[in-house]
Amino acid sequence: ILRDLGVRTMKLMTNNPAKYIGLKGYGLTVxxxxxxxxxxxxxNRRYLETKRLKMGHIYGSEFSSHLNGSPDATDVNNA
Incomplete structure (x- = not known):
C-alpha cells in the first residue's frame, strides 16, 4: 500500500525492530x-519487559533502566 501511494522513504514510529526490517524487505527506505x-x-511493567526480552523491542537506556527497576531512571521521554 505504501509503495502504491508513492511512499519510498519514511521515519518509522516503532520500538519493534522486525517492522524496520520488514519494510526494508519491500524496498522501502527507513x-x-x-x-x-x-x-x-x-x-504494564511486566508486559513491556516481556516485549523487550521475547521480541527484541528497543527502548532507550533510560526507559530500559526504568523497566529494570532503577530508581534513578525517571525521565523516559528521552528514550
Missing amino acids: AGRVPLVSPITTE
Missing part, C-alpha cells in the same frame, strides 16, 4: 526510527 514511549506503570 530514514530513522522514532521510539514510542509510554508511562511505565505497575500494570
